[in-house]
Amino acid sequence: MTGRFEGQTALITGSSGMGLASALRLAREGARVHLCGIDEALNEAAREAVGDLPVTVTRVDLTRDDDVDAWVRAAGDADGINHLVNAAGIQTYGDLDTTTIADWDRVMSVNLRAFFTASHFAWPYLKARGNGAIIHISSVQGFANQKNVLGYATTKGAVHAMTRAMAVDCARHGVRVVSISPGSVRTPLLEYGAAQIAGPDGDPEDVIAMFGRGHPIGRIGTAEEVAGLVAWLCSSEGAFVTGTDVRIDGGLTAQLGV
Numbered sequence: 001m002t003g004r005f006e007g008q009t010a011l012i013t014g015s016s017g018m019g020l021a022s023a024l025r026l027a028r029e030g031a032r033v034h035l036c037g038i039d040e041a042l043n044e045a046a047r048e049a050v051g052d053l054p055v056t057v058t059r060v061d062l063t064r065d066d067d068v069d070a071w072v073r074a075a076g077d078a079d080g081i082n083h084l085v086n087a088a089g090i091q092t093y094g095d096l097d098t099t100t101i102a103d104w105d106r107v108m109s110v111n112l113r114a115f116f117t118a119s120h121f122a123w124p125y126l127k128a129r130g131n132g133a134i135i136h137i138s139s140v141q142g143f144a145n146q147k148n149v150l151g152y153a154t155t156k157g158a159v160h161a162m163t164r165a166m167a168v169d170c171a172r173h174g175v176r177v178v179s180i181s182p183g184s185v186r187t188p189l190l191e192y193g194a195a196q197i198a199g200p201d202g203d204p205e206d207v208i209a210m211f212g213r214g215h216p217i218g219r220i221g222t223a224e225e226v227a228g229l230v231a232w233l234c235s236s237e238g239a240f241v242t243g244t245d246v247r248i249d250g251g252l253t254a255q256l257g258v
């Protein structure tokens with residue numbers, strides 16, 4: 001690994017799955033990383049995974065503005081901020097009949113509003129460094145979706161629009177804004193989704209295998225593959241990429257299902 005992030009600091013939301021994999025990748029390449037998540041069991045597992053790498057892991061509820069502000073401010077005042085990776089998210093299921101207003105508000109709050117608030121609080125620090133990126137983890141479901149994901153798909157499509165709007169405004173300050181749309185990637189969130197689809201009598205592993213067969217490449221992705229893309233986009237090699245979405249989906253959205 002090269003030290004292409006030496007002297008740089010990244011803030012990453014979501015202490016498991018793609019957030020954790022991105023933290024490990026950036027830290028191994030020289031970045032100081034501040035990672036956060038709501039779930040203390042996942043936070044503790046992340047602390048063990050990072051070992052001696054320069055990564056802090058903090059309990060933050062991203063739906064609480066004061067929590068987000070305090071986390072960003074502490075990290076920014078200590079180390080400055082070059083990159084923000086918004087990876088935290090929740091999966092909700094429901095259609096127009098079954099999505100309650102509480103479910104709608106919850107998924108908007110974590111998957112969309114918190115992407116804005118973390119970016120908002122980090123912006124003075126990102127602008128001051130003037131050499132970095134905001135990466136939003138969206139989803140292929142922002143382009144085309146499964147049944148029964150009304151709220152989730154809405155947040156992911158909105159993240160694509162938010163990425164464009166932020167990128168146009170941030171470019172002159174030397175900060176790029178890019179979204180990533182993964183297909184199925186093995187993480188706690190995917191395993192939760194597979195268990196919902198399998199139901200009490202089914203096997204989530206059968207559902208995950210079915211997801212894999214649905215991708216032309218013949219398998220689901222790994223969090224490390226997404227982390228590699230996050231690193232490339234944050235690095236100087238991604239210097240001309242902004243205001244767009246990059247799909248990492250094994251061809252899933254290239255193929256018609258009929």
Ligand SMILES: NC(=O)c1ccc[n+]([C@@H]2O[C@H](COP(=O)([O-])OP(=O)(O)OC[C@H]3O[C@@H](n4cnc5c(N)ncnc54)[C@H](O)[C@@H]3O)[C@@H](O)[C@H]2O)c1
Binds near residue numbers: 013
């Ligand atoms: N896994 C997939 O197949 C897949 C595919 C496309 C997009 N995504 C998106 O990728 C992103 C990362 O998810 P993942 O798959 O790595 O799953 P994950 O479950 O490992 O990570 C999500 C993290 O968000 C944290 N989180 C949830 N609510 C929070 C809150 N209020 N405050 C702070 N942290 C909170 C969780 O504790 C968890 O650590 C999500 O935005 C997800 O929607 C996932």
